[in-house]
Amino acid sequence: MKIAITTSGSDLDAPLDSRFGRAPKFLIYYTDLGTYHVQNNEQNLNATQGAGIQAALHLCKEKVGCVITGNCGPKAYETLKAADITVCTCAAATVGEAIEMFKRGELEAIEEANVEGHWA
Amino acid sequence: MKIAIASGKGGTGKTTIASAMAFSVRGPVRLLDCDVEEPNSHFFIQPEIQRKEKVYSLVPTIDEALCTGCGECGRVCQFSAIVSLGKKTMAFNELCHSCGGCARICPTGAITEIQKEIGTLEIGAHGDVEFVAGRMDVGQAMSPPIIRATLRHAREEGLTLIDCPPGTSCPFVTAVKGCDAALLVTEPTPFGLHDLKLAVETLRVLGLPFAVAVNRSNEEQNRINEYCHEENIPLLLQIPEDRRVAEAYSRGEILTAVLPEMRAALAVLPERLAALSIERNLP
Numbered sequence: 001m002k003i004a005i006t007t008s009g010s011d012l013d014a015p016l017d018s019r020f021g022r023a024p025k026f027l028i029y030y031t032d033l034g035t036y037h038v039q040n041n042e043q044n045l046n047a048t049q050g051a052g053i054q055a056a057l058h059l060c061k062e063k064v065g066c067v068i069t070g071n072c073g074p075k076a077y078e079t080l081k082a083a084d085i086t087v088c089t090c091a092a093a094t095v096g097e098a099i100e101m102f103k104r105g106e107l108e109a110i111e112e113a114n115v116e117g118h119w120a
Numbered sequence: 121m122k123i124a125i126a127s128g129k130g131g132t133g134k135t136t137i138a139s140a141m142a143f144s145v146r147g148p149v150r151l152l153d154c155d156v157e158e159p160n161s162h163f164f165i166q167p168e169i170q171r172k173e174k175v176y177s178l179v180p181t182i183d184e185a186l187c188t189g190c191g192e193c194g195r196v197c198q199f200s201a202i203v204s205l206g207k208k209t210m211a212f213n214e215l216c217h218s219c220g221g222c223a224r225i226c227p228t229g230a231i232t233e234i235q236k237e238i239g240t241l242e243i244g245a246h247g248d249v250e251f252v253a254g255r256m257d258v259g260q261a262m263s264p265p266i267i268r269a270t271l272r273h274a275r276e277e278g279l280t281l282i283d284c285p286p287g288t289s290c291p292f293v294t295a296v297k298g299c300d301a302a303l304l305v306t307e308p309t310p311f312g313l314h315d316l317k318l319a320v321e322t323l324r325v326l327g328l329p330f331a332v333a334v335n336r337s338n339e340e341q342n343r344i345n346e347y348c349h350e351e352n353i354p355l356l357l358q359i360p361e362d363r364r365v366a367e368a369y370s371r372g373e374i375l376t377a378v379l380p381e382m383r384a385a386l387a388v389l390p391e392r393l394a395a396l397s398i399e400r401n402l403p
Contacts, residue, residue: 049215050200057194057203075212083205 001031003102004059005095006069010038012096018070021052027095028062031103052076059085066109068098074113089114122280123393124295124302124328128315130286132305133335133359137386138283139164140375142249144386148278153253154295155285156239156266163372167244167251175254175269176235177262179213180222186230193222193231202231214261239266243273250275264294271298279390288315288322296323301393302330303356308340313347320351329396333357356392357385 006023007014017023026039039062044051052072056079059067066086080087088107092098101107125138135153139161142151153159180193180202191204201215202222213236223231239256254270256263263285271294274280282299285291296302302323306316316332323330330353334344337358348355359365364378376383 047200050212053200053203053212053215057205060205075215079203079205079210082208082210 001065002063003029003031003066003068003099004039004062004064005029005098006067007038007095009095012036012094012099014095016068016070016090016092016095016098020067020069020072020076021047021055023055023069026055026059026062028064029095029099050075053079056080056083056085059083066102068102068107071115072110072113073115073117075117077110077113121278121301121390121394122274122282122299123390124282124284124299125305126282126284126292126296126302126319127286127305128288128317128319129306129312132286132307132312133333134286134305135161135164135283136335136365136369136375137303137305137333137357137359138281140382141386141389142281143374144376144383145279145390146387148248148250148275149281150250150252150273150275150279151281151283152270152273153251153283154267154270154291155283156254156256156263156270157285157291159253159255159283161283162242162251162253164374165246165249165251166372167242167246167249169242169244171243173241173243173269174237175239175241175266177216177218177238177265178220178233179216179218179236180211180231181234182209182211183230183232184209186228188228188230190227192225192227196221196225217262218265238262239269241269241273263291267291267294271295274298288318292319293322293326296328297326299328301396302328303333303389303393304330305333305335306344307336308334308338308342308344310343313343316344317347320353329393331356331393331396333359335359336361354392354396356389 004026006017008017008024029036044054056076060083068088072087086109090098125134153161189206193202194204199215202211223233238260242253244251252273254266256266284295306312332355338361368378
């Protein structure tokens with residue numbers, strides 16, 4: 001499975017970014033192979049609105065099965081859910097730690113957005 | 121003639137001046153309160169409201185039976201208000217700017233635009249002063265459609281005064297864009313001057329003739345005078361800093377109730393603004 005982890009860096013030691021739609025980058029990790037590549041999210045970082053929706057659409061095209069992030073708002077969550085992508089929130093310090101927690105089954109998928117939208 | 125009474129900074133006295141102008145000018149006049157997020161000129165005009173009109177905006181609705189998931193709608197939308205995830209297309213109507221692009225580009229006709237209620241217009245008069253105020257519904261995020269609906273009530277002939285929303289972003293631009301001239305209300309504080317500069321830059325881009333009015337004028341006013349002089353901007357009105365004005369304001373009374381001598385200066389403003397040309401405001 002492919003999983004996406006929000007981050008500001010480019011490797012497994014990079015910090016986990018708590019934002020979903022406005023995370024600077026996504027580290028796309030292949031759980032079967034243990035390899036990864038990094039997707040830039042700069043376009044959404046500066047979007048006036050709809051950053052979460054566009055980020056979700058992007059990860060849908062990337063065909064990831066799961067997103068690990070700090071917080072996920074209602075529009076992003078709805079879009080990810082419609083694309084059958086599970087969302088796990090996690091307070092790990094680094095991307096690598098988050099992946100280890102995911103592999104050990106310590107991360108639970110959220111059933112609804114865990115933060116309010118920015119228009120609320 | 122349509123005159124925008126605008127400012128960068130909020131709370132400088134747009135409504136104070138617009139309402140006092142409405143009662144001071146000669147001939148037919150209509151005041152449009154376009155500060156639709158917090159309309160308050162009715163406190164000063166005290167109109168009798170004759171009727172109310174609902175304001176709607178158009179948003180997409182998707183017929184899932186006709187949608188093929190081609191994604192054209194999501195590609196044309198500049199605001200992420202509609203996305204296609206292959207098998208499912210979703211609309212986020214609070215992000216929609218009602219451009220209608222998604223409905224037009226949909227090859228199967230799966231998208232229809234429907235009306236969403238977003239605000240109300242209150243229409244009335246006080247004596248010879250005609251009054252229209254736009255009011256945005258609680259929970260709505262976008263005011264320009266309600267501002268445009270309010271502006272459609274401008275007089276064909278005679279004078280229309282537009283009490284504008286503060287700032288220099290979309291609501292401000294929407295309110296001032298169709299006007300013949302603008303009066304920028306400021307105050308002699310660093311904040312007043314800072315935001316006046318932003319409003320001036322915006323109006324220059326829009327190519328609108330404008331002049332400045334200073335409210336709460338006091339010994340600090342030099343900073344405004346110097347700026348207007350350097351930028352060749354006419355300063356057409358000064359309202360003195362006077363406790364009686366603040367007291368009248370807090371009672372919902374018109375400025376000229378306590379400063380009747382201001383009436384003449386307010387009455388000639390339309391004429392003086394009409395005489396301005398765009399060239400006059402170039403730096």
